[in-house]
Amino acid sequence: MRIVLSNDSRLAIWEQIVEQIKDAIMKGELSPGDPLPSIRALARDLRISVITTKRAYDELEAERFVESIQGKGSFVAAQDSAMMREKRLHTIEAKLSEAAGI
Amino acid sequence: MENILDIKNLRKEFGGFTLDNVSFALPRGYIMGFIGPNGSGKTTTLKLIMNLMRADAGTIEVFGQDHIRFEREIKQRIGFVYDEPVYYENLSIRRMTGLISPFYAKWDQSLYEDYLRRFELNADQKIKTLSKGMRTKYALALALSHGAELLIMDEPTAGLDPVFRRELLDILLDVMQREENSILFSTHITSDLDRVADYITFIDRGKIVLSQDKDSLYEQYVLVKGGPEDLTDALRRELIGVTVSAHGFEGLASHPVQGEGLLLDKPSLEDIMFFHTRGDRHGA
Amino acid sequence: MALKVMVKELRTLLGDARSMLVTFAAPFLFRLLPGFNGSAFPAILIAYVILGLFSTRADNASIRTGVTQFPVTVRDHVVGMFLYQAVAVLATALLAIAFMQIAGPDKFMTDIVPKALGIGLLLTGLLTAMGLWLRPEVARVMSMLVIILVLNFVIFQSDKGPVFLPWLSVPAALLGGLGGWLGFLALGLLNPPRL
Numbered sequence: 354m355r356i357v358l359s360n361d362s363r364l365a366i367w368e369q370i371v372e373q374i375k376d377a378i379m380k381g382e383l384s385p386g387d388p389l390p391s392i393r394a395l396a397r398d399l400r401i402s403v404i405t406t407k408r409a410y411d412e413l414e415a416e417r418f419v420e421s422i423q424g425k426g427s428f429v430a431a432q433d434s435a436m437m438r439e440k441r442l443h444t445i446e447a448k449l450s451e452a453a454g455i
Numbered sequence: 456m457e458n459i460l461d462i463k464n465l466r467k468e469f470g471g472f473t474l475d476n477v478s479f480a481l482p483r484g485y486i487m488g489f490i491g492p493n494g495s496g497k498t499t500t501l502k503l504i505m506n507l508m509r510a511d512a513g514t515i516e517v518f519g520q521d522h523i524r525f526e527r528e529i530k531q532r533i534g535f536v537y538d539e540p541v542y543y544e545n546l547s548i549r550r551m552t553g554l555i556s557p558f559y560a561k562w563d564q565s566l567y568e569d570y571l572r573r574f575e576l577n578a579d580q581k582i583k584t585l586s587k588g589m590r591t592k593y594a595l596a597l598a599l600s601h602g603a604e605l606l607i608m609d610e611p612t613a614g615l616d617p618v619f620r621r622e623l624l625d626i627l628l629d630v631m632q633r634e635e636n637s638i639l640f641s642t643h644i645t646s647d648l649d650r651v652a653d654y655i656t657f658i659d660r661g662k663i664v665l666s667q668d669k670d671s672l673y674e675q676y677v678l679v680k681g682g683p684e685d686l687t688d689a690l691r692r693e694l695i696g697v698t699v700s701a702h703g704f705e706g707l708a709s710h711p712v713q714g715e716g717l718l719l720d721k722p723s724l725e726d727i728m729f730f731h732t733r734g735d736r737h738g739a
Numbered sequence: 740m741a742l743k744v745m746v747k748e749l750r751t752l753l754g755d756a757r758s759m760l761v762t763f764a765a766p767f768l769f770r771l772l773p774g775f776n777g778s779a780f781p782a783i784l785i786a787y788v789i790l791g792l793f794s795t796r797a798d799n800a801s802i803r804t805g806v807t808q809f810p811v812t813v814r815d816h817v818v819g820m821f822l823y824q825a826v827a828v829l830a831t832a833l834l835a836i837a838f839m840q841i842a843g844p845d846k847f848m849t850d851i852v853p854k855a856l857g858i859g860l861l862l863t864g865l866l867t868a869m870g871l872w873l874r875p876e877v878a879r880v881m882s883m884l885v886i887i888l889v890l891n892f893v894i895f896q897s898d899k900g901p902v903f904l905p906w907l908s909v910p911a912a913l914l915g916g917l918g919g920w921l922g923f924l925a926l927g928l929l930n931p932p933r934l
Binding site: 505506507508526527530531533535537540541542543545546550553554555557558559597 | 801
Binding site for chain 2: 360366393396397400401402408
């Protein structure tokens with residue numbers, strides 16, 4: 354899984370992580386059921402705070418991209434194609450608005 | 456969420472310096488950066504936690520226990536790295552460790568030896584011949600080899616080269632893979648903490664300025680920059696501190712500020728510390 | 740924990756071969772010198788060992804290490820130090836007895852070991868207390884002064900008569916010594932040194 358963080362981005366670190374993981378899922382680089390690194394392991398690998406990675410994972414869970422199973426960790430959630438399509442549309446909309454400066 | 460360290464209303468007065476109403480807590484499983492300029496009271500606070508000094512008022516609880524009544528039990532579970540550790544200087548590392556290890560119920564000799572190897576320390580070397588960096592590494596090896604759940608480090612990276620500083624941070628991140636562990640890391644070199652700390656407690660002149668999680672700290676504080684004419688009196692009042700030059704000004708605000716031609720930027724921990732302590736207060 | 744401190748200090752002492760030699764073996768060498776081979780030698784031995792114990796390590800400096808590197812309270816350290824000194828003096832007394840038996844007990848003053856032990860115990864109490872409260876340099880100088888005075892006094896006793904310090908009874912010396920030692924220990928516990 355590719356996560357590359359920028360200190361200069363206008364997005365907070367946790368937002369960058371959320372975006373990049375979402376991208377990976379929607380592009381199919383990550384499949385439903387794939388395990389994600391633990392929040393601590395990710396924090397160590399990216400050399401950031403565990404609170405940040407936890408926040409990113411919480412957000413991903415809230416948006417139903419990721420689910421966590423007590424005692425086992427976090428996994429890519431099963432995506433049904435209707436939901437995927439909806440999410441893709443949502444993302445495209447968001448990016449268009451961004452480009453238009455709204 | 457349980458607090459591994461809970462300090463309330465700590466007060467200590469001595470030799471012209473006062474630690475005044477210091478309170479903060481470190482939840483279990485996180486790293487807290489304890490930052491402040493030299494002489495701000497960091498070392499005094501740590502000495503009070505380890506009962507090397509008695510407070511005039513206030514309470515300190517470690518692992519939920521009063522730090523004086525349960526001093527021995529608590530010290531078993533704490534790994535402490537002092538700023539300038541004092542050992543029996545004529546002894547070799549091996550002999551010094553041989554005196555220390557019997558005191559710890561959870562001493563792990565093979566883990567300790569792993570650390571020695573990893574830090575490239577020679578067990579037969581006499582302690583008085585160790586460089587500052589090696590002494591810190593030795594202190595760290597000792598601190599990490601008896602199952603400590605709380606690591607307290609007083610300026611561990613002061614006087615060390617940047618390469619080792621990074622290595623040290625990697626080691627600490629490894630330690631934090633266990634959720635039961637916590638680290639209290641006091642330093643005036645904030646770049647170490649900019650990325651890896653979970654919580655930041657900032658002390659200045661014996662008083663706690665702030666104590667909160669690092670992410671919200673960055674979201675809250677903003678570095679405001681502008682040209683000389685942009686620094687209105689109204690703006691000055693909103694800034695915690697400001698520095699002015701012929702070309703413009705730079706200041707810190709604890710909330711987003713509006714203004715024409717102002718550049719807002721993310722402050723570093725160093726900026727936050729600097730403007731609280733040195734930049735002119737309210738630009739005056 | 741205090742016992743562990745005592746053991747640790749003993750191990751440190753025993754591990755330092757050069758110090759051990761200088762402290763314990765030197766007096767026997769000194770027997771070649773006039774004054775040292777007299778009938779008061781066992782007391783000289785005890786006094787000399789105490790001198791050695793107190794000049795090798797400034798107790799206030801070792802308190803820093805003792806409490807920062809070891810998971811003990813200051814009180815543990817104080818009690819441990821007192822116990823360690825007492826054990827060292829006791830061991831020296833036993834060494835003196837053994838030596839006397841070998842060399843022939845009639846060569847030495849009567850009652851010398853028990854009385855020297857009692858005084859030695861009192862002395863270690865005093866010196867340990869000084870080491871804990873005075874600055875290291877001051878403590879070291881004071882300790883050496885005290886012991887040199889005592890040493891001279893003891894040497895002076897040599898060959899002065901068959902009984903060592905006839906004005907002092909053995910029970911008085913032992914009880915007084917133990918009492919004094921306990922007194923200094925209590926003082927140390929009630930008023931632990933600050934770091």
